[in-house]
Amino acid sequence: MKYQSKATAVRWLMPVLLPAVFLAHPAFAQVRAKADVTCRQAGGPLEYDCIVKLINARSSEPLSGVSLTIGADMPSMPGVHHLRPAVAIEDQERGTYRAKLVLDMHGDWALQLNLSGPLRDRIVKVLRFEGGEVGEVKAGQGRKAHGH
Numbered sequence: 001m002k003y004q005s006k007a008t009a010v011r012w013l014m015p016v017l018l019p020a021v022f023l024a025h026p027a028f029a030q031v032r033a034k035a036d037v038t039c040r041q042a043g044g045p046l047e048y049d050c051i052v053k054l055i056n057a058r059s060s061e062p063l064s065g066v067s068l069t070i071g072a073d074m075p076s077m078p079g080v081h082h083l084r085p086a087v088a089i090e091d092q093e094r095g096t097y098r099a100k101l102v103l104d105m106h107g108d109w110a111l112q113l114n115l116s117g118p119l120r121d122r123i124v125k126v127l128r129f130e131g132g133e134v135g136e137v138k139a140g141q142g143r144k145a146h147g148h
């Protein structure tokens with residue numbers, strides 16, 4: 001009998017609890033983002049224009065209206081480089097964002113994409129910046145040490 005009254009209580013609470021969970025982030029309650037990042041040298045040797053395409057990981061629809069900043073750190077030297085996060089601006093093309101990165105040396109950089117606003121997420125992409133060449137670094141290909 002006691003068990004049954006507990007179950008009844010849960011049934012009564014469900015309509016109250018469920019909407020509360022979704023109201024925390026109304027439109028994007030369970031959305032995860034996927035990002036495609038391409039950068040190319042622009043201006044100085046350590047200046048790069050980066051294009052970030054954000055899509056909904058489930059539906060592959062472009063994610064528009066997201067507040068996006070890009071932080072950067074060197075995985076081989078955590079905490080050594082302190083770059084101010086770059087603010088990305090959405091392009092006319094929905095879900096496409098542009099930011100200018102000014103690094104302080106060439107090498108492998110972990111870019112932290114911080115998504116906020118209607119959707120909160122964080123995506124890390126490791127890219128190798130070597131002059132005009134920028135490419136994605138797959139897991140296990142990172143360089144061990146570098147000098148300053």
Ligand SMILES: [Cu+2]
Nearest residue numbers: 074077080105
């Ligand atoms: Cu470094």
